[in-house]
Amino acid sequence: MTEPAPKPKQDDxxxxxIEKLRHILWGENSEKITxxxxxxxxxxxxxxxxxxxxxxxxxxxxxxKVLQPVVETALxxxxxxxxxxxxxxxxxLIGSLIRKSVSAFINDFLEKTNTLxxxxxxxxxxxxxxSAWRSGISFSQYVAxxxxxxxxxxxxxxxxxxxxxxxxxxxxxxxxxxxxxVSAMLTAINDFVSDSFSEVKQExxxxxxxxxxNFTLLIKLGPSAILAAAVEGSPPESYSDMLQIQLEALHKLxxxxxxxxxxxxxxxxxxxxxLRECLQSQLKEEAxxxxxxxxxxxxxxxxxxxxISGYQWSQxxxxxxxxxxxxxxxxxxxxxxxxxxxxQIALSILQDPAAxxxxxxxxxxxxxxxxxxxxxxxxISLHPEMISxxxxxxxxxxxxxxxxxxxxxxxxxxxxxxxxxxxxxxxxQNLPGITHVDQTKLKSKLPPLTNNTVNENKDMLSNLIHLxxxxxxxxxxxxxxxxxxxxxxxxxIVDVIISDYQxxxxxxxxxxxxxxxxxxxxxxxxxxxxxxxxISEKRANSILRYMLSQGLNEGxxxxxxxxxxxxxxxxxxxxxxxxxxxYFPE
Amino acid sequence: xxxxxICMLGASGVGKTSLVKKFVDGIFSxxxxxxxxxxVDKKVVETANDKVQFMLWDIEGTDRYCGFNxxxxxxxxxxxxxxxxxxxxxxxxxxxxxxxxxxxxxxxALLILNKSDLEPMFTxxxxxxxxxxxxxxxTIETSAKTGKNVEYAFHCLAEHLICSxxx
Numbered sequence: 001m002t003e004p005a006p007k008p009k010q011d012d013x014x015x016x017x018i019e020k021l022r023h024i025l026w027g028e029n030s031e032k033i034t035x036x037x038x039x040x041x042x043x044x045x046x047x048x049x050x051x052x053x054x055x056x057x058x059x060x061x062x063x064x065k066v067l068q069p070v071v072e073t074a075l076x077x078x079x080x081x082x083x084x085x086x087x088x089x090x091x092x093l094i095g096s097l098i099r100k101s102v103s104a105f106i107n108d109f110l111e112k113t114n115t116l117x118x119x120x121x122x123x124x125x126x127x128x129x130x131s132a133w134r135s136g137i138s139f140s141q142y143v144a145x146x147x148x149x150x151x152x153x154x155x156x157x158x159x160x161x162x163x164x165x166x167x168x169x170x171x172x173x174x175x176x177x178x179x180x181x182v183s184a185m186l187t188a189i190n191d192f193v194s195d196s197f198s199e200v201k202q203e204x205x206x207x208x209x210x211x212x213x214n215f216t217l218l219i220k221l222g223p224s225a226i227l228a229a230a231v232e233g234s235p236p237e238s239y240s241d242m243l244q245i246q247l248e249a250l251h252k253l254x255x256x257x258x259x260x261x262x263x264x265x266x267x268x269x270x271x272x273x274x275l276r277e278c279l280q281s282q283l284k285e286e287a288x289x290x291x292x293x294x295x296x297x298x299x300x301x302x303x304x305x306x307x308i309s310g311y312q313w314s315q316x317x318x319x320x321x322x323x324x325x326x327x328x329x330x331x332x333x334x335x336x337x338x339x340x341x342x343x344q345i346a347l348s349i350l351q352d353p354a355a356x357x358x359x360x361x362x363x364x365x366x367x368x369x370x371x372x373x374x375x376x377x378x379x380i381s382l383h384p385e386m387i388s389x390x391x392x393x394x395x396x397x398x399x400x401x402x403x404x405x406x407x408x409x410x411x412x413x414x415x416x417x418x419x420x421x422x423x424x425x426x427x428x429q430n431l432p433g434i435t436h437v438d439q440t441k442l443k444s445k446l447p448p449l450t451n452n453t454v455n456e457n458k459d460m461l462s463n464l465i466h467l468x469x470x471x472x473x474x475x476x477x478x479x480x481x482x483x484x485x486x487x488x489x490x491x492x493i494v495d496v497i498i499s500d501y502q503x504x505x506x507x508x509x510x511x512x513x514x515x516x517x518x519x520x521x522x523x524x525x526x527x528x529x530x531x532x533x534x535i536s537e538k539r540a541n542s543i544l545r546y547m548l549s550q551g552l553n554e555g556x557x558x559x560x561x562x563x564x565x566x567x568x569x570x571x572x573x574x575x576x577x578x579x580x581x582x583y584f585p586e
Numbered sequence: 587x588x589x590x591x592i593c594m595l596g597a598s599g600v601g602k603t604s605l606v607k608k609f610v611d612g613i614f615s616x617x618x619x620x621x622x623x624x625x626v627d628k629k630v631v632e633t634a635n636d637k638v639q640f641m642l643w644d645i646e647g648t649d650r651y652c653g654f655n656x657x658x659x660x661x662x663x664x665x666x667x668x669x670x671x672x673x674x675x676x677x678x679x680x681x682x683x684x685x686x687x688x689x690x691x692x693x694x695a696l697l698i699l700n701k702s703d704l705e706p707m708f709t710x711x712x713x714x715x716x717x718x719x720x721x722x723x724x725t726i727e728t729s730a731k732t733g734k735n736v737e738y739a740f741h742c743l744a745e746h747l748i749c750s751x752x753x
Contacts, residue, residue, distance in 0.1 A: 159661070160661075161660060161661035162589075162591040162641075162660075162661030162662070162663070163591060163626075163641065163661065164589045164590075164591060164641060164661075165589070178628065180589070180628050180639065180641060181626055181627070181628050181641075184591070184626035184628075184641045184643065185625075185626045188622060188624045188626055188643065188658065189622055191624075191655060191657035191658055191660070192622040192623065192624070192655070194657065195655050195657050262588070262751050263588040263589045263590045263638070263663060263747075263751065264588055264589075264751075265587075265589055266587075
């Protein structure tokens, strides 16, 4: 049997190997080891510095904190010593940033303007504005209620035990309500409900939601916190589930803070992102629009009816305007011209019987007479054209007579049968609107001789002579003061008298009627009566001599003077020779 | 800033609501008091070193025959028991309320002797008061009518709560 090997006794004087190694590395002579490392330190560090910084930053985020003052100091020094270079480098960058910022601003401005216009000027928005006004809510609220099926306005994270508000977040456009008071009151109401309606005292009842017409307060209860969402519209079930999930996540995240809550809400400001996620909204799906056929039909019919009526009305107005032109037509006066309705005009006119017939006038202008309710009265127009027409009607039965109308004077020219002449003149003179008929250019002629002249009716010839000799009363030859000589002008008149007398003499011969021409000289009342008598006789004789020289038989003419005329209106100027035809039937 | 829930307790007519009205401008109508039995108001109180926001739960007046809803006390950092100095009965009621409150919370409480502007029925030296104020961190005489000590009472409470939360 061998003895077991004795256990080696530990000797304190002998250094263990690890201590020996430590001594070599870090002891008095450590420089021998570290010196060669130091020589290569730069290379060694440069190999790993990037990775090392990355690892350390990932591990405890301490690198950026350490680097921050270094970078700041370096940047400051750079800016003060190399400002020009830095400005040059930053210049394009800043320019680009400014452009981007301006561009973003303009885009935002345009978008807002567009939204504003869309929400302000469309018919839909006007209707919405009226509806919002009637409902007593603001326009923006009404737009939101119409646009969104639901929209979370504000989210509250409330400490369940105390009812204190831990954090709240609101939708951008929504006016923040006093979250602290609302949270506390909400908790109080929940307590009230729970206490009032729990059948078993231990069994806690809790409000899950409070709902009004268009507003819902969704309440999610957790062990330590309450998540409440103020929602406009009707949130779907999925939104409620999402709130529950967020509440659970918040419990996990803020487990410690909730558990040891003593009224310090500061840590809960980190719940902002979770609460903001709950600020969801959902746009209303536009229902596929049905075509409002009935409305289209009614509006269409109305539109067509209005178009037709409008067209008819404009046509009628046009006709009415045309009818006003009737005032310019000779022989017409428009008294009234009213558009009764879309296709009828009440026309009241005065019409000269000699005027162009109204039917013709309408036809020339393509106006339908059926559209006119006519009230027509006759009148006599003094328009020269109307006078001409009336004269034309009389002269239509006479050949070779022309006429001219000037300022209510009718000038006749041509030849007329001596038996018809005076009748013609009388008829024209009797026409309305005529003050004088000039017949100096109207020559009277004898009816042509026929074979049965012998058998001519003596009465007819006698009448003819009667009519013809009336004309001699109208002939007068004037003399200058104290003169008895004939001027060329007066000779022309005397020539006409001679001619007429010869015609009458011819007719009288056929009728066996003896006639003679009487020439009567007169004098004015200037001077002694005796002298005036002599002058008047001389004037008559002067004409007699001329007549004889022109071929009248001496025995057929008798000249005499009657001295001055005792007619007060005439006696100062009456230096004349008058004519008369005297006759004796067989 | 700390947020604290403070409850106001006391018999009917002792002046709780008047005290709160003197102290804050609330947003809720007083009809909540008669409908759900509580109305909440907010007030920030500044102390020497800090600020604290009080959520004041004004709980409907109660008496021995009609207890308050103990749920309203849940989570309260402190509560005030208000008694009417002109009515001895309100002191008895106050003691009853204190007992009820202590059953549901161990929060610190402040005894408020209100209507100090009127002729008192009891003084601080009365044994009844002496016996009662042992249960409170402080006893303060106030007048909601003149405003006497109203701010001071809440200020004391704020100081106390800040100190206790720091410790």
